Amino acid sequence: MTTLSTPPADEFAGREQLRASSAEFRREVIKIAEGVFAAVGYSASNVTLIQGDGGSIIVDTAANPVDAKAIVEAFGDRLQRPVRAIVYTHNHPDHSGGATIFAGADGPDIYSHRTLVESGPEFGRGPRDGGDAFGTKLPDALFINAGTQLEYGRVTPHTREGFLAPTRTFSGESETIDVAGVRMELIHTPGESPENTAVWLADRGVLIPGDDVLKSYPNLSPIRGLKLRPPERWIASLDRMLALNADAMVQGHMRPVLGRDEVRKALTDYRDGIRTVLDQTLAGIRQGRTPDELVQEVRLSPELAKSPYLQEYYGSVAWAVRGIYADYVGWFDGNATNLDPLSPAQRAARMIDMAGGPDKMLARAGQAVETGDFQWAAELADCLLAVDPADAAARRVKARALTELGERQVNATARNYYLTTAQFLSKDET
Incomplete structure (x- = not known):
């Protein structure tokens, strides 16, 4: 019998694996390719610097002005003024809260997909009994990390005071722009957010996919109370990015993925990790399975379960199953007892x-x-x-x-x- 005084040696293996994952957030400016650098660990999300002719381009801007100032300092003379353009991969505050610092007095164009401007803030659900998925008020002794970031607003809150509204948007599937001699393709890749935009630097082989790829099972159905993030659109976006054959990838969180084979593995595992859970869940629904039954049955294959890109640090297979069920067939599980409990x-x-x-x-x-x-x-x-x-x-x-x-x-x-x-x-x- 298991007791609190004598826990099995592996009982806390999950906690220790999560603790080890914090190494992904160590502070470093990483050279990705010639003229492309990523600042990792200085904020809740990564910031990418692209050097151009007579200026720089910034992709995503950190969570707030305090973090953005630290990143400007870390970039040092790699950041060549003026900043000619800022690109938002999406509208989440941890990616868009420090734009004023990078812009300074340079007056850069600010690019995004049109959906970013048209969509309102995420609705979410108020906390119940103090529950907080990001652990912002946990004591330091209990807090490890926030899944895909070291911390989410624990030290410096995310604010909109550093946000700058986009000045140039595109509405279609993609748009190619040329800024400071740098040719970039902006690709609408809905997935983790409906407005997500991937930045593709074809001549440097660098893909910046926003939050469509993380080193964690995707958070398809967040417990903070958001709608299901449509898995079919996410899969299609990953297929589109796979076709680029990128040599390096700077995700919105955690350390970049370097090498063509490794980028392909990350994108393929991510796509297949979503697809297999979707397919298994839909098959179970057609067979009359309930959500409680499905979370016991739907699994990643042994190979996918071992993938470093699908560990359940942030999203969860079981939560994805429940979100897919509710989105496809509603709240009723088919048991007549539950019609009016x-x-x-x-x-x-x-x-x-x-x-x-x-x-x-x-x-x-x-x-x-x-x-x-x-x-x-x-x-x-x-x-x-x-x-x-x-x-x-x-x-x-x-x-x-x-x-x-x-x-x-x-x-x-x-x-x-x-x-x-x-x-x-x-x-x-x-």
Whole structure:
């Protein structure tokens, strides 16, 4: 029997793998090709510098002016003024919050796809019980990273004060521009965001794909409450980028991928990692499987599961399955019992009665924690909290269970959400 005092040696393997992944965010200006440099680890996202004739081009601008200033300093004399153009791969604040610093008084053109201008901010969902996928308020001792970035707004918040609106947009599938003697193809590649734009430097063999490729399983269905990111469009975008045969790739996060064979592997694994989960989920839906059944059945192949580009640091196969199910066939799982179920409080009251009362339910939840059955402990505590949200003992048990679950995660957003919820549940404890 597993106990808290004697955990198996590999019980925290996921946490240690996540901790090791932080090496991806070490600060460095990396030469990608002649005249192309990437600043990695200075902000929540990478910034790419392209040297031209009598000036520079910047692709993405970091999360805020503070980070952008640090990157300007790191680039040093590699950054040749004036900055002639800024390109946004997409509108997420960690990529677009430091534009004013790079622009300075240079007055650069600012390029994006038209969709960036037309789309509003992501809707998202408010936090429940303090849950935060980015762990912005976790104490340093508990925080590891944010999955595809070292930290998301923990030190310097993401703001829009450094954002500059695009001055030149394109509406089609691609547009080729020439800035400071640098020929670039801007390719609309919807995937992680609907406006995502890849930058292709054909004469230097460099692809800048925005957030369509990460060294993590893609976050198709984020737990912070966003719609499913359409997998078919994402797959098509990856196919389009594969056809370029790039020699180097500077993703929006984590360290660049260098070498034609390695770039092809990254793009291929990413595409196949999305496609196989989509295909398996749709097949299961047609067979009448429920979401709860599908998350137990849908898997990456052994080869894909070992890919360094598909580790579940940020996205999750199980979350993708649930997002695909809801997007394709809605909330109903096909079980008639679930057409008009009891309310959580009604169901919980009956469960507590079956257990012999709240004291016995609490005792069972506590026992589950002690024996390492953390998920069951949290679910039993939820029964008590559905009837009495202020039940201090149940809150303590649930906080302990979530803390133990969080410490065993390889997925940073899951870890952060477990631990911030546990922190919220414990905040009134003395």
